[in-house]
Amino acid sequence: MTQFWLWIGVIGMASGSIFFGVGAHNAKKESWRAIFILNFFITAIASALYLAMALGQGVNVIQDxxxxxxxxxxxxxxxxxxxxxxxxxxxxSVPLVGSLLGANAYMIATGFVATISPKPINYIWYLVSCGAYLAIIYLLVKPYRLEAERKLPGMAGAFRRLVTVHLVLWTGYPLVWILGNTGFNLISGGVETMLYTSLDLASKVGFGLLSLNTLHTLEQVREPQLVRR
Structure with missing residues (x-):
């Protein structure tokens, strides 16, 4: 089951990277090309590293x-x-982007330390990582959304949906971590891989499609405003 889901990850991410890569090549506007390129590299990175996992690389027995x-x-x-x-x-704004990137790096780094730490020390690091995630939630729910709505009037619903989907998907990761062998060991390795792969596909390929839809909505809202001006 584990291998099956790892190969699903390879195929799904590779398909996504092809789609986004072709989109970037064919995009006529810089805004569309930028979104396509970002999503291309997101899925291309994931497809390569899923391939490594499917080939038995990047996996070790750590803390049994x-x-x-x-x-x-x-x-x-x-x-x-x-x-x-x-x-x-x-x-x-640049300060808010820096805050998001910094909290994200802190979250992943401490999450990795939690993963390779013995029990019960790993739970301490898990909570530290979750604290960084709470900071990301705050930054996206409040300053990010308010700034976006101020700069892009009429897009409140689109950004609310974008942030909600993003946070719902990302919240799945710490839940799988605590249920898997890194935490309470309530699910098998195969189920854990299935859940991580599903979350990865949804939060990368699926979210990439949502970001394109948001850009489309943004342009539809802006065009009538430009005509009125």
Missing amino acids: RTTYWVRYVTWFLSTPLLLLDLAYLGRT
Whole structure:
């Protein structure tokens, strides 16, 4: 079951990267090309590292647990691009982008330390990582959304949906972590891989499609405003 879902990850991410790559090549507007390129690299990175896992690389027994540590390489490289995706759409200020990227790096780094730490020390690091995630939630729900709505009037619903989907998907990761062998060991390794792969596909390929839809909505809202001016 584990291998099956790892190969699903390879195929799904590779398909997404092809779609976004072709979109970037064919895009006529710079805004569309930027979103396509960001999502291309998000899925291309993930597809390569899923291939590594499917080939038996990036996995070791750490603290008597089978640990796919290469997942953290994937997340450390791809999640900043996801946040830049959000920032580009919301025209986010540099200080806020820096705060999001910093909290994200802190979250993933401490999450990795939690994964390779013995029990019960790993739960301490898990809580530290969750604290960084709470900071990301706050930054997206309040300053990010308010800034986006101020700069892009009429887009409140689109950004509310974008942030909600993003946070619902990302909240799934710490839940799988605590249920898997890194935490309470309530689910098998195969189920854990299935859940991580499903979350990765939804939060990378699926969210990439949502970001394109948001850009389309943004342009539809802006065009009538420009005509009135």
